[in-house]
Amino acid sequence: MTASQFSCQGIVLSLFRYPKQQESNLQAWDAGDEHLVKHLLELQLEPVNTAIINDSFGALQCALTAINPNWPLMVETDAKTSLLGAQQNLLANQLSNAHINNFNSRELLPSNIQLVLMKLPKNLSYFAHQLQRLSHVLPKGVQVLISAKAKSINKTIIELITKNLGPASASLTWKKTRIITCISDGFERELPKKISWNVEELNLTIDNLTNVFAANKLDIGARFMLDNMPKGEYRNIVDLGCGNGILGLRAAQLHPNATIHFVDDSEMAVESSRINYHANQLQAKAEFHWDDCLTNLGDETPDLVLCNPPFHQGEAITDHIAWQMFLDAYRKLSTGGVLHIVGNRHLAYHVKIKRIFKNCTTIASNGKFVILQAIKQ
Ligand SMILES: C[S@@+](CC[C@H](N)C(=O)[O-])C[C@H]1O[C@@H](n2cnc3c(N)ncnc32)[C@H](O)[C@@H]1O
Numbered sequence: 001m002t003a004s005q006f007s008c009q010g011i012v013l014s015l016f017r018y019p020k021q022q023e024s025n026l027q028a029w030d031a032g033d034e035h036l037v038k039h040l041l042e043l044q045l046e047p048v049n050t051a052i053i054n055d056s057f058g059a060l061q062c063a064l065t066a067i068n069p070n071w072p073l074m075v076e077t078d079a080k081t082s083l084l085g086a087q088q089n090l091l092a093n094q095l096s097n098a099h100i101n102n103f104n105s106r107e108l109l110p111s112n113i114q115l116v117l118m119k120l121p122k123n124l125s126y127f128a129h130q131l132q133r134l135s136h137v138l139p140k141g142v143q144v145l146i147s148a149k150a151k152s153i154n155k156t157i158i159e160l161i162t163k164n165l166g167p168a169s170a171s172l173t174w175k176k177t178r179i180i181t182c183i184s185d186g187f188e189r190e191l192p193k194k195i196s197w198n199v200e201e202l203n204l205t206i207d208n209l210t211n212v213f214a215a216n217k218l219d220i221g222a223r224f225m226l227d228n229m230p231k232g233e234y235r236n237i238v239d240l241g242c243g244n245g246i247l248g249l250r251a252a253q254l255h256p257n258a259t260i261h262f263v264d265d266s267e268m269a270v271e272s273s274r275i276n277y278h279a280n281q282l283q284a285k286a287e288f289h290w291d292d293c294l295t296n297l298g299d300e301t302p303d304l305v306l307c308n309p310p311f312h313q314g315e316a317i318t319d320h321i322a323w324q325m326f327l328d329a330y331r332k333l334s335t336g337g338v339l340h341i342v343g344n345r346h347l348a349y350h351v352k353i354k355r356i357f358k359n360c361t362t363i364a365s366n367g368k369f370v371i372l373q374a375i376k377q
Contacts, residue, residue, distance in 0.1 A: 006059055008034045009041045011066050013093050017057050017313075018085030019292065019324065026316045028085070029059035031175035032147035036117055037063045039145060039171070039179050047071035048114035053130060054121050058086025064117075065095045074113060078105035078126075078211050080265050081292050081313070104267040104290075105130075105211060111137045120148035120180075122315055124160065125192070126211040131164035132189040138165070140186030150178045164189050199246070202226065202253065206244050207275050209268035213243040213310075221308050221369055222246050225342040228364040228371045232338070234258055234304040240294065240325050241265075245273030247306045252277070252284035259285040261300065265292055293321070294328035303337045305329040311347065323352055330356050333376040340373050 004027045006013040015028035037060070047068040052060050053076045064071045077083050083102060090097050103109055116134065121127050134144070144165060148157075150173040158180065161168040166185035170178045195208045195216055208215050214222065225247060235258050239248030242262040252260050262273040270290045277286045289296065307329070309322035322343075329339045339357065343349040345365065350372055353360040357374035364371040 004028055006033070006063070008037050008063070011037065011063050013059070013062050013066065013089070015057060015059055015062065015089050016085070016092065018081045018088055020088060026313075026318060028057040028089070030056075030177075032119055032149065032177045033059040033063070035174050035177045035179055036060060036119075036145060036147045038174070040064075040117070041067070045115065049074065049110075049112050051076065051109050051113045051116045051134075052118075053077075053116065054082075054119040055086060056082055056119065058082070058089040060117055060119075061086050061100060062089050062093055062095055065090065065097075065100070066093070069096055070099055073100045074103060074109050075100055076103045076105060076107075076109060076130075078267050080267070080290050084292060106209075106267065106271060108133065109137050111139070113138060114142060116142065116144040118144060118146045120146055120152060120157070121211075123211055124157075125215065128160055128164050129192050129210040131161060132191050135165050135184065135187060135189040138184040138186070140184060142184040144182040144184060146180040146182065147177055148180065150176050153178050153180065199226075202250060204246070204249055204253075205276070205279055206246060207272060207279065208244050209272045211266055211268040212272045213266075213269065214246075218246065219243075219308065221342045221344070224364070224366065224369045225306070225308060225371065226250055228342075229254060230304060230306075230338055230340045230363075230373065234338075236300060236302045236304070236334075237261065238263060238294070238297070238302045238305045238329075238332075239273070240305050240307040240329065241310055241321075242273045243269050243308075245276045247308065248273065248286075249276055249280055249282065251304070251306060252282040252286065256283040259287060261287045261289060261297065261302065263289040263291050263294065263297070265290075293324050294332050297332055300332065301334040301337070302332055303334050305333060305337070305339045307339070307341045309341065309343060309349070311344075319347065319352075322347070322349060326353055326356050330376060335376055337376045338373060339376075340371070342369055342371050344368060345370050
């Protein structure tokens, strides 16, 4: 668990990533957050209605609330861990959330926004979508400040912002980051067209919203998992880190009498799974959970957890989420229940799984991936 001290222009905060007990020494904020706060204070802006978009673990919400506890903030995030992380950090720094309203990545922000602070996300299709959505609510003349690593800012990014929201230009570099200032031009942009593809041999149609893993084709790890689904009868199945829901959809075909729980940290992933479940007219029951791993699965005791774990959180490469997924699977599975995962060979997930479950079998392997299975005893 690493708390890092955010200290900028007299604002001092203790910030944790989420979940707090993760065994990584990654920081909960970056120089881009500092740069935005510094820039904002230099501009001496009044605490007007402000939208904050892509605030990883609440550094920006905490800083603005520390500057003025009445600052009205509209916060948009796709990640449940960001929402929970911000709540945790506000509490840890004794800051009130009374003036903070949260929105997920599909809800339109209110039209009375006077300032937008944004971190550049990794996924540029998602970024373009966020700008297009902003173009539906921002009147002409609203200042949008976007912070990013200097090395990520180029002519293409500036053109993308100009095309989707209004004219933009970048500041000088400070601590290897730059702030892009865009002024909304008041014209509504068309929202992105639906991205759809088929898995022909399984007769499945897949739609992906913009911030969902495997945007326009089946992931090769998922493909290997589909070729090696677990044998046996299952009634209560979790697709953990479901993305577009491909593994859960296949499980629904194989086990029509089961209930499938689709779980993801990304709200767009959960929504894509819901769309795909309905579009493919499956018989199995389905439940959808926007959650950090299996934190809120309630009293459910699944007999099968399917998982293609992530190996990064935002920009950071980390295996702590895979760890948490295996631990949560162990905690939730019924006795005799099965964890069935796919992973890159080099990630050596069998070591972790063996430590937790005390058993681990290699079901299949190829040059790149392994399918591992563990049974809760
Ligand atoms: C490698 S992708 C797999 C997606 C899909 N199951 C597939 O096989 O194509 C990992 C998924 O885990 C999700 N994820 C990341 N962190 C998570 C967390 N803390 N809780 C739940 N899901 C998470 C990501 O949003 C992503 O959709």
